[in-house]
Amino acid sequence: MDLRMNVPPQPEAAALPNRIRSALATLQRSRDVLDLLSYGSSTGSLEDRRAGALWLRPLLGATDVDNLVVCAGGASLLVALVTTFVRSGEAIVTEALTYPGIRAVCRHFGVPLFGVPMDSEGIIPSALAEACRRHRPKFLYCTPTIQNPTTATMSRGRRLEIAEVARQFDLTVFEDDAYALLPKESSPPLASIIPDRTYYISSLSKCITPGLRVAFCVGPEASRAQMTEGLRVITLLAPPLTAAVASQWIDDGSASAILDAVRTECGARQDIARQILDGETIAAHPAGPHLWLSLPGEWTIPEFGVHLRANGVAAKGDGFAVDGVHPNALRIGLGAPRTRGDLVRGLEFLKTAICEQSMRVS
Numbered sequence: 001m002d003l004r005m006n007v008p009p010q011p012e013a014a015a016l017p018n019r020i021r022s023a024l025a026t027l028q029r030s031r032d033v034l035d036l037l038s039y040g041s042s043t044g045s046l047e048d049r050r051a052g053a054l055w056l057r058p059l060l061g062a063t064d065v066d067n068l069v070v071c072a073g074g075a076s077l078l079v080a081l082v083t084t085f086v087r088s089g090e091a092i093v094t095e096a097l098t099y100p101g102i103r104a105v106c107r108h109f110g111v112p113l114f115g116v117p118m119d120s121e122g123i124i125p126s127a128l129a130e131a132c133r134r135h136r137p138k139f140l141y142c143t144p145t146i147q148n149p150t151t152a153t154m155s156r157g158r159r160l161e162i163a164e165v166a167r168q169f170d171l172t173v174f175e176d177d178a179y180a181l182l183p184k185e186s187s188p189p190l191a192s193i194i195p196d197r198t199y200y201i202s203s204l205s206k207c208i209t210p211g212l213r214v215a216f217c218v219g220p221e222a223s224r225a226q227m228t229e230g231l232r233v234i235t236l237l238a239p240p241l242t243a244a245v246a247s248q249w250i251d252d253g254s255a256s257a258i259l260d261a262v263r264t265e266c267g268a269r270q271d272i273a274r275q276i277l278d279g280e281t282i283a284a285h286p287a288g289p290h291l292w293l294s295l296p297g298e299w300t301i302p303e304f305g306v307h308l309r310a311n312g313v314a315a316k317g318d319g320f321a322v323d324g325v326h327p328n329a330l331r332i333g334l335g336a337p338r339t340r341g342d343l344v345r346g347l348e349f350l351k352t353a354i355c356e357q358s359m360r361v362s
Contacts, residue, residue: 001346002336004316006148006290007210009269009335013261016209023248036241042232044070044243051247052216055255056202059180059189060218067221069228070243072235073213074178074203075101081174081199084230085223086111091137092174095123097327099148099176100319102141112137115322120283122152125161132169140171145186146179146288149320149331153285156187163193173198178206182263182287196220199227204246206289208258214238214246263287269334269343276347280354289335295328296354304330304353313349 010016027033043049048070053063071077082105086092089112094102096115106113114135117127123142131137142162144154154162166173175190175198191200203215215238219227231237249255270286277293284291293315295304301317308314317330332350337343 001313001342003333003346004314005336006331006333007335008206008208008262008289009265010209011261011265014258019249019254023245026248027244031244036244040237040240042237043228044238048243048247051250055250056216059186060192063218067224068216068218069231070238071215071217071231072238074201074205074215076235077201077215077217078102079105080230080234082111083109084226085172086139091135092139092141093128093131093135093137094141094322095147096322097150097320098322099143103322113322118150118152120152121158122147122154123162125165128162128165138172139174140166141174141176143176144190145177146182146285150292151283151285151288151290154187159187159190159193163190166194166197174201176201178203179288181207181259182266191218207262208255212242212246214243269340272340272343273334273347276344276351289333291332291334293330293332295330301326301328307353311349313346
């Protein structure tokens, strides 16, 4: 049982196999499939950019398709943004516990990365201002909605405060909003508050399925050419065939139907987790695909990890802390198990292991 991967659940109601077949059949009738198996624009076709703008409309409102690019997944997009815009010696600040991908990118390319203290809403504005005075960063990377790993979600007021700090210290923002469509209602993205200094990252990986490798980025108009060149260098282009499938799903309503099914399943799995892990310290968002489980002091992450793996269960408890000092907590991917029954068995084992250790210590 692998609870490490943070992916959306794939309920039967999403009907992904049938929707894949239907989309491919439609594309065969309406498009030249050979064109979809060849090279295309590094920014994505006009059809794909229009579909991306339609998909992001609930979050960003009307978006100029010329400022939107289609990318080969959020991870490669993040590499392109960092390598394109962060100059030698410039630093990035982020949540003290953050997406391991940004840590890996910064480590690989020698970019200084500094963590900022958090609370239940994510980055603390006063702490961000202090980090800016101390480290003089040029960039902020953050996930305002269902943050990975802590599930912290910024209120509208918190976002306004973070935007003001970004203005005050002239920060460019990489806003990773991969989870933002999971809640039925969300606060406005930072990109809608400070669009002139924000690169907005939205991926289908956390709300539809990761296998399409399709993401969208909306950035300031002034940097359009530079951003396009960076994407061309890193990935050349998003795969035209999978981008066309994503666009077909968006256009015919399949993507919205899949999203609704994923939302429903996330809610059901969060309910299961709350029931089984009753009495444990967890942080969760009711629409999120993961939760943050704090372990009792008797367990350490390495010890617990060994115990889990010896019994066929895996969960992720490292790679998040920017300073390398990890809290005694695990991110539990609720979407990774194929069925609710599989999830129940994995969570029940976690609960049993925690209780057994507590009884041994007492």
